[in-house]
Amino acid sequence: MGDNLILSFRPDLQIKEEAGKIYLQSPVRSLVCQRVSRGLRQLMKTLTTGSGSEDFLSEPVFKEDGAGEVAKFYYHLQQFIERGFISYNVMMEQEILAIYTPFSAAPLYNEKLFKQKQRYRLSRFTYSRRDGQEIILESPLANGRVVLTHWLAAAVLHLLAEACTAGEISMQFPALPKKSLQLFLELLLSAGMLEEVDDAGISAGEGDEVLQQWEFHDLLFHARSRLGPHEQPVGGTYRFWGRIAPLPAVKNPMSGERIKLYRPDMEKLREDDYPFSLVLEERKSIRDYADEPISVQQLGEFLYRSARIKELIKANPPAGLLYEASYRPYPGGGAAYELEIYLAVNECEGLPGGLYHYDPWQHELEKLTTRTSEVEGLLKYCSNAAGLKELPPVSLHITARFQRVAWKYQSLTYSVILKDVGALCQTLYLVATAMDLAPTAIGSGPAKLLCRIAGLNYLQESAVGEFILGNKRI
Template sequence: MPKIVIGLKEGISIEETPGGGVELKSAYIAQTLSKTTPGTVKALLMLAAGGSTQEELEDMARAEDWFLSNLPQYIEQLARLGFLTWSVLEDGQSLARLVVIGQGFNFHLSEIGSDQRFVLSRFAYSRCLNQKTVLETPLQPVRLELDGWLGMALWGLLSRPATYPELCAAIPGADSAIVKLLLQLFAAAGMIQPADEAEGGIPEDRDVVLRLWEFHDLLFHTRTRDGRQDQPLGATFRFWPGIEPLPACKPSMQGELIELAKPNLEHLIEEDYPFTLVLEERHSIRDYAPEAITLQQIGEFLYRAARVKGIRPADPERGAMYEASARPYPGGGACHELEIYLTVGECRGLDRGLYHYDPLGHSLTKLCSENRCTGLILKQAEGSAAKQCQAQVVINLTARFPRLSWKYNSIAYALMLKDVGALYQTMYLVATAMDLAPCALGAGHADWLCQAAGLNYLAESPVGEFLLGSKRI
């Protein structure tokens, strides 16, 4: 007979405390249950040893003469701490298992009516993890592991609203009792929702706040913050020492080398606009002066905004696991994974084409002359700027992704986006101080730059675009 069994997650330890309580520990959290009885301890050990049904726990509670009213409270408390699992078993074999991977989850098993239609949540998705098909959703801190073909068949059928009898009829040889339990587990995990055509769709479609979220945005938000996921988060150095970290600066690219001018910093300290004035005057400018920006201005701008000021060598014995650099803008872990490319449409002293900036040598390397890809980059930048200008210089920011992912778990891409924002602001302030016209863009095409520069999309590709030109004075 199929059944749903409650169990403790793997890696949870149980220890009795001197005061008569019980302490449960996971890798990330410890919780003490006070005023426990021998029956409570026995129930916890049963959960750890393979699990029990709710009915079996209640029977034991009566036999052990401990307060039955405490059982739901303990189950709810353990679920909210992320300590429990719920499995659909048939003849001792697991068909699906709901694992709590965060805190605050409230498990509720709903009845399944024969005329109730269910459909997949638009936030639910499947992937392969640890040689299993798993279902996840950013709406709940849970993971649903599918061990048998029946759960996968249901997952495929539920892309359209269907009732419990319709699902049973669509799967030849399916045990209706198992289908019902799997549906209940799917619903408890938030993977499916009741479809009500009379009220208009499913509950999440009627939630105004939820409707404003796109799937990838909400998934990214939950998977790069603590609380609703169970992956390591932060600096773990998971690839050390098996994979060497990328160097602080990208090796020089092949092409014509163009030395850039360096400003006199001592003079700028004396003569530059006051910081508050620069901060207050900073804004996006999409209207350029008749004469284009100059190579001299490009050199000063890049020197002030993005040059390498110094290199700190790696020294693992002293905790410096990788080579790092200091630059005018901040970078997560001093990794400085961002690279700068210039797509030039018009610049006095510089031909049209694509260039790579070397922040250590403070020079440009010409990668290619004007071509189809550079033309498309310029045209798209103009479109992003509402066609209010003819692009002079598009600063393309790329990320050497392994530079961050070598060190960080879960947050590498989120850190990279923060670094883009920090560099954007630095470039805005420098451009304002230099009386140039800056404008950050909201999006750009990744493949055009990769094709023009010969980049591996997965190793390094665009993550930001910034227009720079001459300012009308």
């Protein structure tokens, strides 16, 4: 590797010594070293406080432990590398150009991959972002992350938006040592952030029918919200416990103008309702509405059966429940129930047109505004999305109070929310079918328009699902 590529322990590696053993812990992997020699101890100190090439790092082992222990040095170094403890630093004289840290158990750096005359281009899935005080390079296809520590590294990436060779890049940046540039490109290639381009200007990724059908944001979302090629914690980490108070289970009132809704007799429904198998078999989207509009009583029964709060559960930290939770007719991740329902009303017997918020605890509607041109805009969007010729009777706009879920879960917050939207939509469908109504789910909606009308902060609460409801034409 030479002096242009030096090794060091990753900065977030935790090292402690107890009873003669040294424990190493990264975000996802650990290692215990026993019977640590003076040479190995010196190696760990150098990797922690400084860095060096393989030859440089082997010298203290040779001096302290003797030539017979050098093989153990390479064994331990390999153990560090395979667990993702080692970062590769590309040097440019006395400055670091970039740092590559492979994820644990990821394929190792491979300098043999690089071809000097080959044309390369950044993968379309590669992106840069700020993390703390660093600019990092990542990709959902990558097996590691790259920290750009010098402006020349970012400048090289700019050129790699188009296919080019190392020689063509070197001509643009004569101050960048050729060896340093080659090592940087080798690391990008090893990380899976760079791809070869053929004479026709086509990369392997562009010719892959499977990869072609992935959009950047979809693949990134998929990769980062599940266990896999990243090192972010996943699951219920409660990372804001003790720092930020969790949102309450029930949203604070939004309006003083409230409308009590009809509450159906659930015991009678248990006797008279459609059989469950029939409901499942008959469930479908219906976009043909009766001339008679849906009534506020039907709307009340529909919301009561599908989305009301059946029980509130207070936080009980000693029992492991760190936030308020609730039970509702549909399942919700962590019983957080972050979803809210807003209703844009076009025609509803007994209910004036306008925008309403559903209070699932009191089973009431809160009137937010009359039927304005913006409310009509919500209805028009749903009409166009469903392919209707007229405005729908009622459109339900499902929002998420994101921090209700983010307070507990890490990495998979939005994934949990979308699962909850699916569970709620299926419940809305089944209840509508049992009531002989006409339901239709919508694929997307105008989130910022709803925020503007309802006075919501887009980053705190915005739309994640839409649903149309009306009376079915017989």
